Amino acid sequence: MDTLKREVLSQRVRQVKPSGIRKFFDIINTMPDVISLGVGEPDFVTPVHIRQAGIRSIELGHTRYTSNFGMIELREELAAMLHRRYGLTYDPTSELLVTVGVSEGVDLAMRTIIDPGDEVISPDPGYVAYEADIIFAGGVPVPVPTYAQYEFGVRASEIAAAITPRTKMILLGNPNNPTGAVIPQVELEGIAKLAIEHDLIVAIDEVYSRLVYDQEHRSIASLPGMRERTILLDGFSKAYAMTGWRIGYVAAPAHILEAMLKIHQYTIMCAGTAPQEAAIQALRHGENDVRRMYEDYSRRRRMFVDGLNRIGLNCCEPRGAFYAFPYVGASGMTDEDFAEKLLFEEHVAVVPGSAFGLAGKDYVRCAYCTAYDQLEEALVRIDRFLKKYSTGSST
Ligand SMILES: Cc1ncc(COP(=O)(O)O)c(C=O)c1O
Structure with missing residues (x-):
């Protein structure tokens, strides 16, 4: 933005960086067959x-x-x-x-x-x-x-x-x-x-x-x-x-x-x-609906977090919400590179951990509030992605 236009804005607004996540969502929207683990939003429709x-x-x-x-x-x-x-x-x-x-x-x-x-x-x-x-x-x-x-x-x-x-x-x-x-x-x-x-x-x-x-x-x-x-x-x-x-x-x-x-x-x-x-x-x-959705997230969480650890992405136990936050530093990529390459090469969207603060560096956020079979497929793709890069680095 040129200086004149920028100066119109308050210091407070200028101090806040634009959301680091937005860029990814803009790209995701242009790609078919992406499995999005990016959006932290229930995949359920509001109960009827x-x-x-x-x-x-x-x-x-x-x-x-x-x-x-x-x-x-x-x-x-x-x-x-x-x-x-x-x-x-x-x-x-x-x-x-x-x-x-x-x-x-x-x-x-x-x-x-x-x-x-x-x-x-x-x-x-x-x-x-x-x-x-x-x-x-x-x-x-x-x-x-x-x-x-x-x-x-x-x-x-x-x-x-x-x-x-x-x-x-x-x-x-x-x-x-x-x-x-x-x-x-x-x-x-x-x-x-x-x-x-x-x-x-x-x-x-x-x-x-x-x-x-x-x-x-x-x-x-x-x-x-x-x-x-x-x-x-x-x-x-x-x-x-x-x-x-x-x-x-x-x-x-x-x-x-x-x-x-x-x-x-x-x-x-x-x-x-x-x-x-x-x-x-x-x-x-709505109590029964809350229980029903909770049970569903709970099932997905168990499968997905175990799956991440099995394919070599260390992930500590997330005890609430619908996010897993695995460590990707061992891949040799930064969290941003990891997320970008995973999106372009395997069509799986995750969010770089550094978008949530410095301590999130080297991690990515995976929202598992998406269908069970999509989560299974995401694990297959992430596994393939990791294997590709671990082979690459050893040759
Ligand atoms: C921690 C946290 N607080 C607040 C919100 C926003 O909630 P609401 O939809 O009630 O504004 C979100 C949405 O993702 C969230 O993750």
Whole structure:
């Protein structure tokens, strides 16, 4: 971009790099027969009864704004669900806000809490929007590396080492995108202790909370002393296969939620009405669908992660979400080269780990939310790709 055009843009926007993933998706869209392990989105369609609730809402002429907070029926269902799942009590009239996806919730959390120069600690690799949202709010991202040897679980000791007098917040994804890591209970407790000691806010993105395998999901908000300093962000995109509906929520103490509402009401007004009615249906009658999709992801995860390790791509156990994050450094290629060559030569799309932070270098993210037989075929292609290059390097 020429200098004149560039100078029009704010420093904050200029500071954020364009998404490293976009380039790949643009290429994928031009190629037939690509098996895409690139997109972190359920391959299921929203369950039919939830879709019908959205259609019914429109047919009944529910086409107006709702309350800025979101429909009270939805907030009441959310409060009941949070109580059932975590034993947490949130007042539906002042402590719950319906958002346009967790995406909006993360942005609101940053802009509500962060002043220019405030530091926000967040695990690396992490979801691409975190760093951008911190910068858009004027904050300073402080990445804390996570390691395959600890299954990429963030450790309280690493967070402790990153705390400075400017630290205002810890932003966590649990489970994590791109690694599928779940924060171990003992680390969650350690992080809670740090937050209390240093008087920090914790923003926790739990959009994958219904996709935790072989253990129960625990929210950091439910630990002693944490409810009053936690901004809990969750939504319907992943659990109910509702990405396109753009619906999520925030649960937070009233004084924080009221401030978040201030930004939400001036920038968004309210979440869509039909999506809110669909979300009510999801909470009231969608439990079997969540279980069904969970079982399916669980089956794919077992096959795919075992398969990666079998063909020589070391992959630690992803305990949540629908991502595997294997090490590709042994191939002698950078993660970007690996992803690019794999796409052009074998038509399998994965995302270079470095798109999610420096600590993701030498890894790639594979989203296994695609059909079982496609995953099997992807393994065949990746195996062939690896063999080709290992032969190549020895001759
Ligand atoms: C960790 C994480 N948070 C938030 C989002 C966005 O969620 P939503 O669709 O609710 O905005 C995603 C989407 O991929 C994600 O991976």
